[in-house]
Amino acid sequence: MDGVKNVYKLKGGVRMSTDRERVLKVEDKPATLGPDLDIREFTREAKAWSACPVPLLPKDIVLQSLSAGIRADEKDRVGTYFQIDHSVVFQGIQKVFEGKIDLMSTKDAFNKYDWFKDYWWRLVQPDTDKYTALAERNWDHGYFIRVLEGQKVTLPLQSCLFVSKDGLNQNVHNIIILEPEAEAQVITGCVVHPNVQKGLHVGVSEFYLKKGAKLTFTMIHNWSQNFHVRPRTAVLIEDEAKFVNNYICLKPVKSLQMYPVAYCKGVDSKVRFNSILYGGGNSYIDFGAKIVLQGAGSRGEVISNAIASDRAQIYARGLLVGEHSESKAHLECRGLLLSDKALIHAVPELTAKVGGTELSHEAAVGKIGEDQVQYLMARGFSEADARSLIVRGFMDVTIFGLPDELKDGIKRIVDEAVKGAL
Amino acid sequence: MNLLEIEDLSVEVDGKRILDGVDLEIPEGESHVLFGPNGSGKTSILMTILGFPDYKVVSGRIRFDGVDITNMSIDERVKRGMGIAFQRPPAIRGVKLGDIVHNFLKSDAEAMKKEAELCDALKFEKEFLSRDLNRGFSGGEMKKSEILQVLAQKPKFAMLDEPDSGVDIENLAIIGKVINNFLKESSGLLITHVGYILRYVEVDKGHVLIKGEIACSGEPIKILDQILKEGYGWCEKCLQIKGWCKNVNR
Numbered sequence: 230m231d232g233v234k235n236v237y238k239l240k241g242g243v244r245m246s247t248d249r250e251r252v253l254k255v256e257d258k259p260a261t262l263g264p265d266l267d268i269r270e271f272t273r274e275a276k277a278w279s280a281c282p283v284p285l286l287p288k289d290i291v292l293q294s295l296s297a298g299i300r301a302d303e304k305d306r307v308g309t310y311f312q313i314d315h316s317v318v319f320q321g322i323q324k325v326f327e328g329k330i331d332l333m334s335t336k337d338a339f340n341k342y343d344w345f346k347d348y349w350w351r352l353v354q355p356d357t358d359k360y361t362a363l364a365e366r367n368w369d370h371g372y373f374i375r376v377l378e379g380q381k382v383t384l385p386l387q388s389c390l391f392v393s394k395d396g397l398n399q400n401v402h403n404i405i406i407l408e409p410e411a412e413a414q415v416i417t418g419c420v421v422h423p424n425v426q427k428g429l430h431v432g433v434s435e436f437y438l439k440k441g442a443k444l445t446f447t448m449i450h451n452w453s454q455n456f457h458v459r460p461r462t463a464v465l466i467e468d469e470a471k472f473v474n475n476y477i478c479l480k481p482v483k484s485l486q487m488y489p490v491a492y493c494k495g496v497d498s499k500v501r502f503n504s505i506l507y508g509g510g511n512s513y514i515d516f517g518a519k520i521v522l523q524g525a526g527s528r529g530e531v532i533s534n535a536i537a538s539d540r541a542q543i544y545a546r547g548l549l550v551g552e553h554s555e556s557k558a559h560l561e562c563r564g565l566l567l568s569d570k571a572l573i574h575a576v577p578e579l580t581a582k583v584g585g586t587e588l589s590h591e592a593a594v595g596k597i598g599e600d601q602v603q604y605l606m607a608r609g610f611s612e613a614d615a616r617s618l619i620v621r622g623f624m625d626v627t628i629f630g631l632p633d634e635l636k637d638g639i640k641r642i643v644d645e646a647v648k649g650a651l
Numbered sequence: 652m653n654l655l656e657i658e659d660l661s662v663e664v665d666g667k668r669i670l671d672g673v674d675l676e677i678p679e680g681e682s683h684v685l686f687g688p689n690g691s692g693k694t695s696i697l698m699t700i701l702g703f704p705d706y707k708v709v710s711g712r713i714r715f716d717g718v719d720i721t722n723m724s725i726d727e728r729v730k731r732g733m734g735i736a737f738q739r740p741p742a743i744r745g746v747k748l749g750d751i752v753h754n755f756l757k758s759d760a761e762a763m764k765k766e767a768e769l770c771d772a773l774k775f776e777k778e779f780l781s782r783d784l785n786r787g788f789s790g791g792e793m794k795k796s797e798i799l800q801v802l803a804q805k806p807k808f809a810m811l812d813e814p815d816s817g818v819d820i821e822n823l824a825i826i827g828k829v830i831n832n833f834l835k836e837s838s839g840l841l842i843t844h845v846g847y848i849l850r851y852v853e854v855d856k857g858h859v860l861i862k863g864e865i866a867c868s869g870e871p872i873k874i875l876d877q878i879l880k881e882g883y884g885w886c887e888k889c890l891q892i893k894g895w896c897k898n899v900n901r
């Protein structure tokens with residue numbers, strides 16, 4: 230939990246770190262999970278994109294980002310951060326929210342706020358593995374969102390991390406801070422251009438929810454067949470704060486490995502991780518969520534629904550750690566296999582460090598029940614339609630308890646993806 | 652004309668014989684009732700008529716509306732006008748009862764109204780439409796959901812597998828009347844154990860199934876009275892002298 234103490238100064242655009250040496254030592258350290266990657270296979274060369282209002286971005290980029298929930302017209306969005314490759318092309322919030330919300334690249338945040346360093350590499354350690362080291366060494370912006378005390382923002386903020394160049398390595402480091410009693414929704418879309426096959430995206434995210442804050446964070450991933458993804462996320466939840474994380478990944482990816490952790494540090498702090506994954510092609514997906522219950526009355530829930538088709542391999546993990554005697558968490562892991570060559574491996578883990586903590590899990594992995602298919606056929610659906618109805622049902626987002634607008638948007642994205650996949 | 656004709660039908664599940672030389676004819680416009688002890692094969696007949704692949708037809712054939720359907724898929728049979736209310740429907744996560752009802756009702760403008768009417772007639776809360784199919788439904792709710800789906804489909808021929816079991820007195824009347832109204836306009840095959848539903852539903856003929864064979868056929872209320880008085884032992888005797896008592900009091 231103790232973040233690495235760093236001292237950062239921006240000097241002529243060059244960032245200095247006392248931990249640079251420490252990071253250098255782990256430049257070749259593989260992650261504990263997921264296939265090991267040779268980072269040198271990816272290029273750091275990217276053209277610079279100049280600033281541009283989002284609606285004026287090239288059509289293909291606008292369309293592609295829409296598939297990850299990013300609205301170029303900014304309809305029903307409070308603010309937008311848009312990064313392509315290593316360049317920030319747009320960052321701004323609606324006028325009425327000025328002075329209530331900060332939204333800018335993390336590099337700008339370093340320049341603007343002295344205190345920003347106190348939130349940097351605090352929850353995630355830069356020497357965790359070669360990917361965090363890479364993000365420290367070759368840092369390409371990322372978003373900084375801060376909602377000021379007591380501000381309750383009902384419409385979502387959106388942030389798009391776009392890769393337009395084949396073979397590129399993009400490393401973002403994101404920070405979200407919700408000051409006391411602030412409320413917000415953030416939609417993050419990570420997307421590649423249709424021409425991009427290969428690449429490596431590393432995303433370090435550190436989120437801070439102060440007393441009574443509420444954050445619904447929805448991340449939609451749209452990668453491609455030969456793309457590798459290594460998010461490194463940690464969230465600190467203080468007294469009475471609540472964090473809801475929705476993760477959706479429906480397109481094939483070469484490899485994805487992430488195991489975000491939420492520390493329920495505060496009294497009555499709450500966290501919920503919902504995820505829906507559809508692994509097709511040769512996707513290798515190793516995902517999960519960890520919850521550490523540290524505060525009295527802290528509560529956690531992990532619900533993951535994963536579908537594996539073709540030759541996809543999915544490892545669905547979950548770890549609940551009870552460190553306080555008055556805490557409770559539940560882990561639910563469901564897997565649906567659509568092909569004999571696919572694999573789903575569920576790894577639910579519970580660690581109780583004190584008496585009184587209540588931890589439970591449920592895991593179920595299997596094929597589509599033939600009785601269900603036949604039942605729907607008896608209602609007039611063709612076999613193919615019956616199967617697709619069941620698959621879509623498996624990815625039902627209504628159980629996530631999202632606000633309607635968000636729910637309908639996600640449902641549309643899921644429906645489209647299933648139509649395309651089946 | 653016969654809507655359904657089953658001829659010398661023998662069926663196996665997992666290599667085990669569960670129906671043995673069944674003959675059954677249901678003329679257009681008629682509704683019949685099927686009695687029989689637990690495990691005698693009643694549900695199996697319905698599943699076979701509907702073409703569930705676990706139920707392997709080893710001999711005989713099934714004609715529906717003049718066409719041999721013995722080898723058709725389930726959905727083809729349903730398109731031809733068969734419908735069913737299952738005895739024990741499976742729960743399906745994420746698939747809403749409304750998904751099925753809307754699919755049957757098609758036309759969007761009218762659908763909402765029809766849907767509301769059907770729920771009203773069954774005294775079934777509309778909220779059930781947005782719930783996952785049969786997940787956490789009580790026994791009675793499950794029955795209503797099954798009947799609601801059949802009503803939305805409006806099949807030519809409805810098979811109702813024990814629509815009255817586990818249903819309380821008031822709901823029995825509600826369900827019974829709805830089924831009766833529906834069957835007046837179409838044809839059907841109804842399964843019941845103790846016949847409560849027959850207080851509300853008029854049927855034309857009854858059959859008794861014993862160990863996969865039709866033991867007798869005839870006046871439904873008389874058959875039911877016999878069963879209630881003497882139990883199925885009476886029918887078993889009957890089966891031993893098959894041919895003699897095939898048409899009770901007709």
Ligand SMILES: Nc1ncnc2c1ncn2[C@@H]1O[C@H](COP(=O)(O)OP(=O)(O)OP(=O)(O)O)[C@@H](O)[C@H]1O
Pocket residue numbers: 664665669687688689690691692693694695696705738
């Ligand atoms: N899928 C199956 N697998 C194995 N056995 C089966 C299957 N379906 C039916 N059977 C067997 O066939 C026989 C007839 O079952 P069926 O469900 O048709 O009886 P039923 O007359 O409807 O009984 P009940 O009154 O209890 O509903 C039973 O012995 C049952 O165990």
Ligand SMILES: [Mg+2]
Pocket residue numbers: 693694695738812
């Ligand atoms: Mg039965």
